[in-house]
Each structure stands twice: as C-alpha cells, then as structure tokens.
Amino acid sequence: MSSAVPLPPDGPQATSGPDEHGAALPELGDPAERGTLEIADRVVERVAGYAVTQVEGATAAPRRLLGINVGDARPDKEASVDARVDGHTATVDATVAIGWPASVRTVASRVRERVRKDVEHITGVRVAHVDIDVVSLSTPSAHRRRVQ
Template identity: 35%
Template structure:
C-alpha cells in the first residue's frame, strides 16, 4: 500500500527538467495507425499501412505505402490520409511533418473473391 504525500512540490526550471525524446519507431506507429483509420484504406493481407520515417531534430520525413479499397476515389482518399497522418503525428509527437510521400501499392475489392 502506498501513501500519498500532500506536500506541494515546486517544479524545477524548464532547463533543469530534462528532455523527452520520441523515437522514430513511435512516429512510424502513429503514422501507420492514423493512415489505417481513414475510410477507404484497407489491409493488404493482415498488414495495414507501412511507414518509413527519416529526418532530424523536430522535422520528420514520412513515406507511406498503403492499400485502398476498390473502387475508391484514389486522390480524395490519399488527400485525407495526408491530412490525418500529418495532424496526428504533429499532435501526438510535436514533430513537424516536413514531407509525406504516399504510395498506393494495391487496390483491393471490399469483399474477398469466392474462388482462389
């Protein structure tokens, strides 16, 4: 059992508090998740969007590879993916998305074919 101390604590000066580093693996996961949430995207097999992350300091460069449902308005869906991924990465990680390249690698039917 732990005790809660009711002792008010003053925060250290910002320069003395330390740093927080968010790795590129986290940025990659955030980008992939955001892309997979956009209506019109789909999974290629059991995998959703794939992302690669580069960049330095607070600027990141993203490359996404994803599949879309067929028939889908490709330009419209990709535009929404760009907006959603940029918004989520910047909101959650505080990194600035410098570039975002999107590759549509597959157009997959909404229902699986009956015969393989």
C-alpha cells in the same frame, strides 16, 4: 469556496521545505536545464501506420512476394510506414492499398491530412512531408455462390 493564497512579489518558488504532508519537496532547476524529450522514429511510424488505417478507402498493403500480392489487404493491421524524425519535424513514407473504386488522389490526400494531424496531436512532432506509395487496389471480397 476557495481562498486565495498571497504569492511572494517575485512569483512562486520551488522550495525544499515540507509540503502539506510533511515530506520535503525537491528543488526544481531552471526548465531549460531539466532535460529534453526526443521522439523516436518508431513512435512516429506506429502512430502514422495506425492513422492510415483510420482513413476510409485506405488499408495496409498486402504482403508481396516477387512483386505479386500474397493474400488480401489487411484492414485490421497498421500500414507499413517509415519515418525519420529530425528534432520536432518528421518525414513519413507510407505503403498502402486503396479500395476500388475510390479515387486514389482523394484517399491519398485524406491519408496525408490524417497522418499529419494524428502525429502532431499525439507526439508533438510536425510532419513536413508524407510520401504515399500505393502498391495495390483492393477489391471488395466477392462471396462465392453456393450451389444447391
């Protein structure tokens, strides 16, 4: 059972008197003067890169050398993402591979939705625009036939 504690008529106040353990509490200033929280571009990039890989049909793009894929798409890695944060708004550029035969338009739409949702949920930054550069269509790996 809890009991109500009457508050002063002008609301709760931060005091520097002792708390229930005998320690002095610091006085809190006006919330507008306590400081700000800035989310770095790199934080949004990491969140968005991971969000891309959570969409079925989208993976991180394979490494490329002189325009030629070197290796396969990397489903276990974050996608390559560049982000620019301005205040509480970000723009995101993602480079992805899409699995064949998935619809590029459908997968890209899901990627945009997932990036917006995850970035806003985790960082509090609204994503105004997501550019997606599809650089590869990845095919399922074919198993080599064994000759017996």
